[in-house]
Amino acid sequence: MDSQQREMLRRLQALEFVLTDLNLYLDTHPDCQAALQDFARISEDLRQLKIAYEQRYGLLTVAGFGSGRSPWNWVExxxxxxxxG
Structure with missing residues (x-):
């Protein structure tokens, strides 16, 4: 695994963590416009990063994330x- 792939995976993990945290916050503060905007922005950032990662390195999940690749490429x-590490 090259350093760029490792960095992309770390960024994916960080964005997933932030979204989970925002989701928990929004459960108790559903009208917080700043949190809703952050959630929308980070969701889009995560979506774009998943697409970029899959195009470069392969699927993250068996179904993939919009890459159009065969779900069986994950074995590669x-x-x-x-x-x-």
Whole structure:
């Protein structure tokens, strides 16, 4: 795994974490416009990053994320335990 792939995976994890945190916040503050705007913006950032990652490195999930690639291409990428820290 090259450093750019590792960095993209870290960025994906960070965005997923932020969205989860915002989701929890919005559960108790559903009318907070700033949080709703942040959620929409980060959701789009995450969507774009997933597409970019899959186009470059392969599917993140069996169904993929809009890459148009065959769902069986995942076998061509490293397994999670093959990714160095």
């Amino acid at each position: 990428t490293p397994w999670p335990w093959e990714i160095d």
